[in-house]
Amino acid sequence: MIQFEHYLIVSALLFCIGLLGVLTRKNLLVLYMSLELMLNAANLALVAASRFHDNLNGQIMVFFIITVAAAEVSVGLALIVALFRRRQTTNVQDLSELKL
Amino acid sequence: MIETLFFITFALLTLICALLVVANPFSRNPVTSAMFLVLTIISMAGLFVLLNAFFLAAVQVVVYAGAVIVLFLFVIMLLDIEEEERRKLKQFSVYSGILVAGVVAVIAITAILSSGIGAYASASPVIQGNPAPLGKILFRDYLLPFEILSILLLVAMVGAILLSKKDLK
Structure with missing residues (x-):
């Protein structure tokens, strides 16, 4: 029988895969996709908690997270397009002006 | 029994596709990553169905696979980033990234297993979806x-x- 812990472990592993992508990839677009993976890991944990604790508030939270993620992606991709128009790159190693 | 089988299938599919999004050994093309992200999202919608969250499974497929990934693909194809994928990754940053993610995974899983969080869960869920x-x-x-x-x-x-x-x- 599948327990609450199993879903939480899948969620933790998914979060760590997203973290791995954020830490190792250099392309801004793939970095954004890794961020989406991490948000989805949180969603999975919240839905599992909602199911196993008989409380629908977790599902409402996931609904809000999905909406905020959609807004975040639209603004972030617009920023990437503006950045590419100015600098002709989406590689994070070429964007290091703020580094000391 | 059949629920366990479906859980294992969808969980493995989610994790393998997520791994192929960030670390595909065959292609570093962002389009490939976006396609595997679609597969990840859809198998995660399967997990939501197993958790009796049917509405959220539908929203997941419509909003993520239907809108967000299409936006990603739009931008990838709008920006011509062919030369990006030939650049080499630095060995040090790859290994340190794997180390950090692995340590976080071990800490999280140990915490989940040792906290006994499942003891508070109800055995027979009342949410019908x-x-x-x-x-x-x-x-x-x-x-x-x-x-x-x-x-x-x-x-x-x-x-x-x-x-x-x-x-x-």
């Missing part, structure tokens, strides 16, 4: 956050249009 109670909660208890969220979407839309204009004046 009917979207009507969800709508009642959303429009009764969470009406103000819902309206604020609509304003947030409007602001995001205006911001995205403004940011992608040619000259920011």
Whole structure:
């Protein structure tokens, strides 16, 4: 029988895969996709908690997270397009002006 | 029994596709990553169905696979980033990234297993997956956050249009 812990472990592993992508990839677009993976890991944990604790508030939270993620992606991709128009790159190693 | 089988299938599919999004050994093309992200999202919708969250499974497929990934693909194909994929990864950053993610995974899984969090879970869930109670909660208890969220979407839309204009004046 599948327990609450199993879903939480899948969620933790998914979060760590997203973290791995954020830490190792250099392309801004793939970095954004890794961020989406991490948000989805949180969603999975919240839905599992909602199911196993008989409380629908977790599902409402996931609904809000999905909406905020959609807004975040639209603004972030617009920023990437503006950045590419100015600098002709989406590689994070070429964007290091703020580094000391 | 059949539920366990479906859980294992969808969980493995989610994790393998997620791994192929970030670390595909055959292709570093962002389009490939986006396609595997679609597969990840859809197998995660399968997990949501197993958790009796049918409405969220539908929203997941429509909003993520239908809107967000299409937006990603639009931008990838709009920007011509062919030369990006030939650049070499630094060995040190790859190994340190794997180390950090692995340590975080070990810490999280140990914490989950040793906390006994499953003991508080109810054995027989009462949530039947009917979207009507969800709508009642959303429009009764969470009406103000819902309206604020609509304003947030409007602001995001205006911001995205403004940011992608040619000259920011």
